[in-house]
Amino acid sequence: xxxxxxxxxxxxxxxxxxxxxxxxxxxxxxxxxxxCDYSCxxxxxxxxxxxxxxxxxxxxxxxxxxxxxGKIGGSGWSHVTLxxxxxxxxxxxxxxxxxxxERGFSIALETQGSRWQEWLMEIDDLTLSPKPPSSGMKxxxxxxxxxxxxxxxGDRNEGLSLKVVVMDEIDLTYAVQVHQRYPDVPFIIQxxxxxxxxxxxxxxxxxxxxxxxxxVDRVMRSEELRNVRVLPQLHALLWGNRRGV
Amino acid sequence: xxxxxxxxxxxxxxxxxxxxxxxxxxxxxxxxxxxCDYSCxxxxxxxxxxxxxxxxxxxxxxxxxxxxxGKIGGSGWSHVTLxxxxxxxxxxxxxxxxxxxERGFSIALETQGSRWQEWLMEIDDLTLSPKPPSSGMKxxxxxxxxxxxxxxxGDRNEGLSLKVVVMDEIDLTYAVQVHQRYPDVPFIIQxxxxxxxxxxxxxxxxxxxxxxxxxVDRVMRSEELRNVRVLPQLHALLWGNRRGV
Ligand code: SF4
Ligand code: SF4
Numbered sequence: 069x070x071x072x073x074x075x076x077x078x079x080x081x082x083x084x085x086x087x088x089x090x091x092x093x094x095x096x097x098x099x100x101x102x103x104c105d106y107s108c109x110x111x112x113x114x115x116x117x118x119x120x121x122x123x124x125x126x127x128x129x130x131x132x133x134x135x136x137x138g139k140i141g142g143s144g145w146s147h148v149t150l151x152x153x154x155x156x157x158x159x160x161x162x163x164x165x166x167x168x169x170e171r172g173f174s175i176a177l178e179t180q181g182s183r184w185q186e187w188l189m190e191i192d193d194l195t196l197s198p199k200p201p202s203s204g205m206k207x208x209x210x211x212x213x214x215x216x217x218x219x220x221x222g223d224r225n226e227g228l229s230l231k232v233v234v235m236d237e238i239d240l241t242y243a244v245q246v247h248q249r250y251p252d253v254p255f256i257i258q259x260x261x262x263x264x265x266x267x268x269x270x271x272x273x274x275x276x277x278x279x280x281x282x283x284v285d286r287v288m289r290s291e292e293l294r295n296v297r298v299l300p301q302l303h304a305l306l307w308g309n310r311r312g313v
Numbered sequence: 314x315x316x317x318x319x320x321x322x323x324x325x326x327x328x329x330x331x332x333x334x335x336x337x338x339x340x341x342x343x344x345x346x347x348x349c350d351y352s353c354x355x356x357x358x359x360x361x362x363x364x365x366x367x368x369x370x371x372x373x374x375x376x377x378x379x380x381x382x383g384k385i386g387g388s389g390w391s392h393v394t395l396x397x398x399x400x401x402x403x404x405x406x407x408x409x410x411x412x413x414x415e416r417g418f419s420i421a422l423e424t425q426g427s428r429w430q431e432w433l434m435e436i437d438d439l440t441l442s443p444k445p446p447s448s449g450m451k452x453x454x455x456x457x458x459x460x461x462x463x464x465x466x467g468d469r470n471e472g473l474s475l476k477v478v479v480m481d482e483i484d485l486t487y488a489v490q491v492h493q494r495y496p497d498v499p500f501i502i503q504x505x506x507x508x509x510x511x512x513x514x515x516x517x518x519x520x521x522x523x524x525x526x527x528x529v530d531r532v533m534r535s536e537e538l539r540n541v542r543v544l545p546q547l548h549a550l551l552w553g554n555r556r557g558v
Binding site for chain 2: 082083084085091092093094095142143144145146147256270273274277280281284287288289290291292293294295296297298299300302305306307
């Protein structure tokens, strides 16, 4: 097999809980792929693209990943989260997705929605997370429109959600814009972690909860944001900025 | 109208977030009814049934509740949570549920599943929360079976979930039993709050997070609990034991 058919993997871990989004709290295994087409100012997974972990990248075949999931996770799980970086850069994920489904596992995937892949139609819990102004990135509305339209056409509306991280008032204006563009898609506003290097989990948790409380308060006062959810990142509250949990 | 058609209301507040369950984080208004057929040891809403707030109970008609929701909540919400106590004691909720739906609002309701009401078929987000051994209560499996069977027959499987609060290892065994009895119903294990009177929110949050971390760890090691979610109570993390938020 050519290396085009392998998947650049940085982490395989679990079972743990999904800390974010529509399936928050779900028992899941994680496969974290390397590489991102963005470089968000506050990226909490910068090691996937900034070169700092490039020696840890393993180019793995789908079967190898399946083996390792079994070895690490035992048999007490039924759900796998594909995370990044931006896993939607990788056409080679198609085979892994098929293999996981054949074994009866369901699959979550998060992407900023900047790249199309046919296999996006197969994801059970697809979170599109376009990045707000504070990230320093620009949203590709054409690709985002396409993904959402294709899921709708293919009757895969269920399991689709939009999630916007909000750090400040400008980000909140952006969140309103996203929600109004796609009013039928379940919409999640996520409290950001502006301190992705803090090493004291208790202090970080108290700080993140205060920021989350402010965001909740702000969204509760909005007339435009009605049919929405406001969520924290549970893994950051539980384990701070540790990797691999 | 006779008083049988009124609803005993203890609190109307919001918008705030739903702190628990399948629609965790959802922007919602709350209507808390008085009265419960249980008396759980660790009840965090004991004022709804222990007599301590009996002078605050208002016997309200559906239209009065709708008026007050509008006055308190403005227009920036589209979801109402009916909470208790056990709201399933009240046949008089039928009219309120109809009126809310007519206005386009969706409705969440939580009950321990000890009483049947026809209007349980109308609830959009129905959480059945049978109580574990640590509560001191006994589960009425016959009624619980009936509610779940009726929702399935009526094609209202969607929006149904089971939630079990877990305080200790015996409760976890009970959770496994519930999950195995209804394997197709989305299943949530919720970290309990064994300190419903603490008044220091930061300290309580750190303590609740540690208990939640232990529960997550325990469920992650279980082979039986695969297709499950483990969630905290967000409102307790945010606001401690305060009422009306
Ligand atoms: S899109 Fe995600 S992984 Fe990529 S830089 Fe932004 S936050 Fe990091
Ligand atoms: S069923 Fe709910 S409201 Fe009733 S006593 Fe138990 S915890 Fe409290």
